[in-house]
Structure formats: structure tokens, C-alpha cells
Amino acid sequence: DAKTTQPNSMESNEEEPVHLPCNHSTISGTDYIHWYRQLPSQGPEYVIHGLTSNVNNRMASLAIAEDRKSSTLILHRATLRDAAVYYCILRGFDGSGNTGKLIFGQGTTLQVKP
Amino acid sequence: NAGVTQTPKFRILKIGQSMTLQCTQDMNHNYMYWYRQDPGMGLKLIYYSVGAGITDKGEVPNGYNVSRSTTEDFPLRLELAAPSQTSVYFCASSYSYATNEKLFFGSGTQLSVL
Numbered sequence: 097d098a099k100t101t102q103p104n105s106m107e108s109n110e111e112e113p114v115h116l117p118c119n120h121s122t123i124s125g126t127d128y129i130h131w132y133r134q135l136p137s138q139g140p141e142y143v144i145h146g147l148t149s150n151v152n153n154r155m156a157s158l159a160i161a162e163d164r165k166s167s168t169l170i171l172h173r174a175t176l177r178d179a180a181v182y183y184c185i186l187r188g189f190d191g192s193g194n195t196g197k198l199i200f201g202q203g204t205t206l207q208v209k210p
Numbered sequence: 211n212a213g214v215t216q217t218p219k220f221r222i223l224k225i226g227q228s229m230t231l232q233c234t235q236d237m238n239h240n241y242m243y244w245y246r247q248d249p250g251m252g253l254k255l256i257y258y259s260v261g262a263g264i265t266d267k268g269e270v271p272n273g274y275n276v277s278r279s280t281t282e283d284f285p286l287r288l289e290l291a292a293p294s295q296t297s298v299y300f301c302a303s304s305y306s307y308a309t310n311e312k313l314f315f316g317s318g319t320q321l322s323v324l
Contacts, residue, residue: 128309139214139300139315140253147310183252187309199269200245200253 100184105205108174116169116204118184123164127188131158131169133180134203140183143169179208212236216301216316223291223323231286231319233301241304242284243313244268244276246297253300259284260307291323 101119108114120129131143144151144158146167151158157170171178183203217232235242240261245253245268255268259278273295275287284303288295298320302313 126309130312132313137318139302139317140313141315142312145310145312187311189309199255202252 099199100186100201102182102184102201102204104202105207107207107209108171110176110208110210111173114171114174114178114206114208116171116182116184116206117166118168119166120184120186121165123186124188127186129158129160129164129167130185130187131156132183132185132200133178134183135177135180140200143182145187174206174208176208176210179206181205214301214303214314214316216299216319218319219317220320221322223288223321225291225293225323227291228287228289229291229321231288231299231301231321233284233286233316234282235284235301235303235314236282237303237305237314238281239303239305239314240281241307241311242278243302243304244274244284244286245300245302246270246295247300247318248297256286256299288321293323295321296323297321 130145132140134140146158159168181203214235243258244256254270257276259265298318301316304311304313
């Protein structure tokens with residue numbers, strides 16, 4: 097399974113933009129890049145995903161490098177409720193043609209300061 | 211829709227006891243997953259299922275068993291509880307195997323084995 101690398105932690109000030117980086121140099125051509133976040137004492141929740149083009153939704157934006165070896169999750173105006181662990185995950189087909197093995201790394205812990 | 215529902219929320223077991231963690235989803239999803247999360251760590255995949263009657267091992271299956279007799283339910287069985295199984299367990303589901311499909315997570319079961 098292709099792996100991702102994220103910084104262990106980041107800090108941001110409230111109402112400022114946050115850029116969370118992710119490296120995935122071994123990504124394959126069919127792997128989608130997914131982002132999830134986990135608020136304290138809760139299960140992970142979906143944030144955004146993309147393949148090649150940049151993506152926007154109500155929660156965030158995803159910027160994908162042209163070579164797809166890295167991506168950046170952008171929170172446009174961080175709030176205290178955005179303090180969470182953010183996971184960057186690649187989802188693709190394994191050698192058996194299955195996609196069930198969604199592998200989480202340790203993620204980036206985002207601290208938002210008032 | 212309730213989404214993914216896990217029971218119980220908390221449980222304390224003695225070494226050697228057995229129990230079943232329940233997971234049910236009402237979204238008619240084919241794929242279901244069990245993850246465990248140790249303190250300060252990311253999620254590790256225990257087992258997953260691509261449909262009723264079909265299950266497969268994830269990263270850390272030892273000490274666990276699963277079954278999938280219906281689309282809605284995916285229980286996780288611990289036969290001989292050990293302290294190493296102290297963790298938070300998350301169940302998740304997704305509609306299909308498509309690599310652009312997002313996962314929906316339950317709120318977790320916190321298990322302590324003493």
C-alpha cells in the first residue's frame with residue numbers, strides 16, 4: 097500500500113488560513129487522495145478527496161501537486177472547532193483488486209489558538 | 211438515518227473473557243470495516259467485509275473474529291481478551307469499493323482489558 101507522510105503537529109491562529117501538507121511520493125495513477133479528521137473522543141469524519149484536480153467543498157479545499165506526489169489540505173478560516181487530527185490517506189486497489197485496506201497513518205494534530 | 215451505530219460505548223473486561231462489539235449501519239452500504247486506535251496513534255485496520263458472507267483480514271487481525279451475515283451488521287468478536295486489546299474500536303462503512311468512495315465512521319467503543 098502506498099504510504100503518506102505528514103507533520104506530527106501544526107499550530108494556527110483562529111480565523112487564519114491553515115495549510116496541512118501531505119507527501120505521497122509512491123502514489124499510483126489510480127490512487128485517490130482522501131482527507132479525514134478526528135475530533136477529540138469522536139470517530140473520524142470525511143473532509144475531502146481528489147484525484148488530479150484541485151477540489152473545493154464547504155469544509156475545505158484540496159490542492160494536488162501536478163506530479164501528484166504531494167497535496168495540501170486548506171482550511172480557509174480556522175476555528176476552534178477545527179482543532180483535530182487530520183489524516184491524509186491514499187485509496188487505491190491492492191494486488192488482489194480490492195480497495196478495502198484503507199490505511200491510516202498517525203496524522204497531523206492541528207492546534208488552533210484563539 | 212442513524213448512520214453507523216456501535217454498541218456498547220464503554221466496556222471493561224477481565225483477562226480471558228470474551229465479548230462481541232456490535233456495529234450496524236442503515237445506509238445499505240456493502241463495505242464495512244473494523245479499526246482499532248491505541249492512545250496517541252492512528253487507526254489500524256482489523257478486518258473488513260465487502261458484502262454479506264465475505265470478510266478479509268486487515269493489518270492486525272490476531273485475537274479477533276468477524277462475521278457478516280447481513281448487509282447491515284458487522285460484529286467483532288474477542289474470544290480471549292488480553293490487555294493488549296485495550297483500545298478504542300471504530301466501525302466504518304462505505305457504499306462501494308470505488309476508490310473515490312468515502313467512509314462513514316461510528317462513534318467508537320472504548321474497551322479496557324484488566
